[in-house]
Amino acid sequence: MSQQIQVLSFDTVIDRLIAGKKPYHSNYRAMYSSWYGGIVTDPQLMLVPLDDHLVHRGDGIFEAFLCLGGNMYLLDRHLDRLERSASFAQLRLPVSRSELVNILKITVRASGLSDAMIRIFVSRGPGGFSTDPYEPPASQLYVMVAAAKFPPAERYLKGATLATSRIPVKKSYFANVKSCNYLPNVMMHKEALDSGVDFTVSVDEQGHLAEGSTANIALVTTERVLLTPRFERILQGTTVSRVLELAETLVAEGELAKLAQADITPQQAYQAAEILMCGTTLDTMPVVTYDGHAIGDGQPGPICRRLRDLLREDQQHGDGVLTGIND
Ligand SMILES: Cc1ncc(COP(=O)(O)O)c(C=O)c1O
Numbered sequence: 496m497s498q499q500i501q502v503l504s505f506d507t508v509i510d511r512l513i514a515g516k517k518p519y520h521s522n523y524r525a526m527y528s529s530w531y532g533g534i535v536t537d538p539q540l541m542l543v544p545l546d547d548h549l550v551h552r553g554d555g556i557f558e559a560f561l562c563l564g565g566n567m568y569l570l571d572r573h574l575d576r577l578e579r580s581a582s583f584a585q586l587r588l589p590v591s592r593s594e595l596v597n598i599l600k601i602t603v604r605a606s607g608l609s610d611a612m613i614r615i616f617v618s619r620g621p622g623g624f625s626t627d628p629y630e631p632p633a634s635q636l637y638v639m640v641a642a643a644k645f646p647p648a649e650r651y652l653k654g655a656t657l658a659t660s661r662i663p664v665k666k667s668y669f670a671n672v673k674s675c676n677y678l679p680n681v682m683m684h685k686e687a688l689d690s691g692v693d694f695t696v697s698v699d700e701q702g703h704l705a706e707g708s709t710a711n712i713a714l715v716t717t718e719r720v721l722l723t724p725r726f727e728r729i730l731q732g733t734t735v736s737r738v739l740e741l742a743e744t745l746v747a748e749g750e751l752a753k754l755a756q757a758d759i760t761p762q763q764a765y766q767a768a769e770i771l772m773c774g775t776t777l778d779t780m781p782v783v784t785y786d787g788h789a790i791g792d793g794q795p796g797p798i799c800r801r802l803r804d805l806l807r808e809d810q811q812h813g814d815g816v817l818t819g820i821n822d
């Protein structure tokens with residue numbers, strides 16, 4: 496027997512929203528919405544209108560970054576990338592950079608968290624259901640502050656498994672925009688889960704490694720070169736970029752011979768001493784098998800470990816890369 500579908504009153508919807516608290520809501524601590532003109536802390540109200548082109552066309556851009564111990568990590572670089580994405584998508588940011596930083600600080604403070612994952616979304620805005628980017632009267636800003644979630648320590652000790660993705664790589668123009676069109680990335684994540692590996696990595700038309708669904712790849716060759724794909728066909732990750740800077744210490748210490756960016760084939764990667772996945776939610780995650788080939792001695796490698804330690808030290812005390820939420 497089919498359930499009777501009713502037209503709901505305004506009050507009924509509000510009551511149902513309030514009653515509809517879900518277990519995962521406990522991670523959602525504060526949301527700024529330019530559409531509301533302020534911050535909400537009730538997860539049931541952390542909503543975006545269906546007619547926002549972000550929702551029905553993926554017409555928006557985003558950034559995700561960490562706040563640790565009350566300091567936003569690599570904020571300037573994330574905002575630089577947000578501005579680059581806005582310029583690619585020809586999307587007007589609704590607030591100035593200093594206003595955005597202020598909104599971020601106030602929203603994180605409202606969350607009560609000192610360790611948080613912050614997500615910024617800039618949408619084309621509500622105003623209709625077409626693809627016409629001129630239809631919405633104004634772009635909107637949404638900031639979401641949620642509890643930070645990290646992979647458990649055992650995952651770093653065990654190492655991750657990697658396979659070559661079958662999902663077509665994005666053209667460079669789109670790979671460089673952190674847009675809300677993440678269907679290829681979602682399909683990569685799904686193929687990894689469905690095939691029982693931790694990550695897949697895309698390969699471009701020339702057979703060169705590109706990136707993971709939300710992470711960059713790096714190799715340590717047997718000649719101790721830290722090698723990453725060139726940034727043309729991939730998103731320029733803030734983590735891998737910072738890793739390349741921090742790794743200079745390992746070059747100075749003689750642990751690494753040099754750092755380089757190059758076209759890398761999967762066959763080269765099978766022969767690597769180490770493979771690392773780098774991203775905001777991972778720091779550096781060691782890969783122990785790629786397409787079934789054991790990487791190095793099949794155990795997490797020492798360079799990956801050192802780079803993760805350097806990143807974590809940088810997240811606590813890094814000079815010029817921390818923005819305090821109370822500053
Ligand atoms: C496609 C893609 N590549 C790489 C990364 C890693 O970037 P970051 O180190 O800035 O998190 C991300 C992050 O989400 C991503 O979505």
